Amino acid sequence: MTSPQIGGPNTGPWWVPASRNGKANFITRANAILLAFVAGLVGAIFGASSSGSLFGQSINLSRVTNSVERAPGSVADLAQRVIPSVVSIEASSKDGGSTGTGFVIESNGYILTNNHVIAEAATNNGDIDVTLNNGQKYVAKIIGRDASYDLAVIKIATTGLTALQLGDSDKVAVGDSVIAIGSPLGLSGTVTLGIISAKDRAVTAGETGSDNSFINALQTDAAINPGNSGGPLIDSTGAVIGVNSAIATLGSSFGSQSGSIGLGFAIPINQARKTADQLIKNGKATYPVLGVSIDMKFEGDGARIAANDKAILPGGPAAKAGLKAGDLITKFDGRTIKTSEELIVAIRSKSVGDKVQLTYIRNDVTATTTVTLTAGK
16 A cells, blocks of 8 residues: 655645535645735735735725834833842741842842841851842841841942832731732742732731730731732832731631732831941841830730739830739720730830830729830840
């Protein structure tokens, strides 16, 4: 049995373009050549000009270009401007490692990130590697870190970097558009879009409970995942308004989901800027205290001062203001306090030396007093 010769006599059609009613429609070689000639003629006529006439009919053809205009202030424009100043961080030690994000705050190599990103390497004398968006890699040194605010400043040996503009987180409003940039799961330069969902959220950040990192957080629905920690949250002008630090997850009882569920939290940049300045200048940061021990097991509304002899620091702000063990604090500087955590973050959102009005209940009697916050030790 001989094999058929393609294109030889009686080999049948060489093109089967479609099927109709279950039967193939065949086109002979002669007809195919004729169709090709007609198609070429029509293409030449159309290609000669974007307007003119064809067989007596007026035609107008639109031209398509590959140029895409991105308006200033668009998400794409902001991302292109900010991403070069965002870095990926890999911290490692003999006991393990962690990854995160940071961003340039001074052109001579100063980078702001979360303390929990580099804490293990810092504690165990490990290494901190920084990768710029262009792929350049550096070994970083720690300038200072503070677990109370979950912030750290590291430095790489280079100059000429572009520092990001820092905004004003006090002017942020719920509903404002924001963009989160970072390296979730090691995927550097990842951009997600969302809004400010809430302000003044009492959030505990950090890898372990011993960090005691209470932040007066901005809440956003921009997708934040593990690895985003330390990255910038920017507003519609490209200014940094927060440092992405924590996410809420559904936990193991909800199918072990640990990714973003639309509840991300960022340290307000006004607090982060103040702490970063202190870390750069002094290697450490101070934070304000009220001078009381709070009963963290109290489940009612407000924050209760512990009912023991050591609850009030002798000579501290609370003692000078007349507060006593067992007092229930309900307002702090006009802000309603519902939980112990809310009081802690409200205090830490202030500065050393600030005077605040405090409302409390003692023996079912409501009273107010003024407290001058001092530096914690």
